Amino acid sequence: MNSPQIPLRDKPKLGISACLLGNEVRYNGGHKESRLCNRTLNEYFDFVPVCPEVAIGLGIPREPIRLVGDPAAPRAVGTVRREMDVSAPLAAYGERMAGELSDICGYIFMQQSPSCGLERVKVYQDGGRPSEAKGRGLFAQAFCARHPDLPVEEDGRLNDPVLRENFITRVFAYAEWQQLLQDGLTPKALLGFHSRYKYLLMASDPQQYKTLGRLLGNLHQHDLRELAPRYFSELMAALKKCATRRTHSNVLQHLSGYFKQALSSTDKQEMQQLISQYRNGVVPLVVPMTLLKHHLRRNPDAYLAQQSYLQPHPENLSLRNAL
Structure with a gap:
């Protein structure tokens, strides 16, 4: 990751x-x-x-x-x-x-x-x-x-670190979409792309996250050539909204829920404490994210591992250290 x-x-x-x-x-x-x-x-x-x-x-x-x-x-x-x-x-x-x-x-x-x-x-x-x-x-x-x-x-x-991280996140999303189009867009590829961006979308625009999910829920009823550009335009507009500590914390809670059977009560408590500290401005986003990735390495989950939210841009840019 x-x-x-x-x-x-x-x-x-x-x-x-x-x-x-x-x-x-x-x-x-x-x-x-x-x-x-x-x-x-x-x-x-x-x-x-x-x-x-x-x-x-x-x-x-x-x-x-x-x-x-x-x-x-x-x-x-x-x-x-x-x-x-x-x-x-x-x-x-x-x-x-x-x-x-x-x-x-x-x-x-x-x-x-x-x-x-x-x-x-x-x-x-x-x-x-x-x-x-x-x-x-x-x-x-x-x-x-x-x-x-x-x-x-x-x-x-x-x-501005928030605007910088938001812009570069959108650039990599745009680049991935262009590569998807070059490779040939199919219903399966579109659903896979949306699945990867689910939690990033939830952090940026929770309402549009639901709207786009419903849109693709009726994928078979639409012409893919018409639906795909509409989907991508709405996705990019949603990602332009900067995630907040509240929406990031909500996503972190969702992601930590995947480990509820695997973690000890002490580990769960530590995770919740860091999410709370992040939400209250005590630590940057990278702190709970690092612990989350640690638990993912110890408890692999294929669905979580492919989420763009976990690493939407090169880690060495350290963009989340200032969020």
């Missing part, structure tokens, strides 16, 4: 704003290197760097651009030469790259960028003041519209 139970044939590919990898592509000739991406995540992912502003022909260095007008449909123009409007080229490049990067499993965008920012990007009004409502970078907007299920996140938000 030191790696995802379903081995991926290749490292998942991630699109990424090129400046986050240290590429000197920003308007001032600089970069915004992310130590997390460039020195930690690069061991587990193949990055595909993209700088839409350079790609559409803006130089390095260059006049900065910013969003102006309606926050719901802003334009990207020069900060000095307002007549330099690059809105259409940025949107067109987003559409193009959405088609070309069909094999990526996630995307890390540069925050607050008028081309790449996912949210909270300043949109300036007449007089030079930003509006209260925020916008979205035009490249990111066009790209994400074509890939609504793709895990996306901004670099700055990845400094």
